[in-house]
Amino acid sequence: MLQEFKKFIAKGNVMDMAVGIIIGAAFTAIVQSVVKDLINPFVGLFTGGVDFENLFVEMDGSEYTSLVEAREAGAAVFAYGSFINAVINFVIIAFVVFLLVKAVNRAKESAAKEEEAAAPAAPAGPTQEELLADIRDLLARNNQG
Structure with a gap:
């Protein structure tokens, strides 16, 4: 069971999820501060301090x-x-x-x-017409020989 748990924890998606949760918590604090400290005072002005x-x-x-x-x-x-x-x-x-x-x-x-x-840019290859002409020429040579 311990080995299975180690495999589960070692998977990349578990670590990605943990990082996402930690960053999300920090991000929540930033958003709450923006709302509470920067935007709500303006809302208070518009509502007359209600x-x-x-x-x-x-x-x-x-x-x-x-x-x-x-x-x-x-x-x-x-x-x-x-x-x-x-x-x-x-x-x-x-x-x-x-x-x-x-x-x-x-x-x-x-x-x-x-x-x-x-x-x-990728190097330009032969055009479709050039390829078809090459195929035509190969077929002509094979039919002659």
Whole structure:
């Protein structure tokens, strides 16, 4: 069983997956920082500083000044503001990821074009007509001899 496990771990796709997960975790931190530190302040300016997090309805009829207070009291709350925040953050994160993927794809295309331009052209071979003429001549010689 230990040998089988060693073979599994040694496979390239397992290591590729591990690297992808680690890079994904680091990438998540970058995207979250872009959203939280760079984009959300502008969203706050456009919404007039409305804090959606504290939009909630108490299900038991009690009154609380904040969602945190209501949750600490163990009250049942319908926290629609948290949902609105989650949707806004999702849209922003999806847009940031779209922009990053678009930039990476552009860089890949640019590198591929440079590589294509640097690659030497394959030597030109005989044309189809030249090959057919050679075949015709060979057949003519074989029929004569």
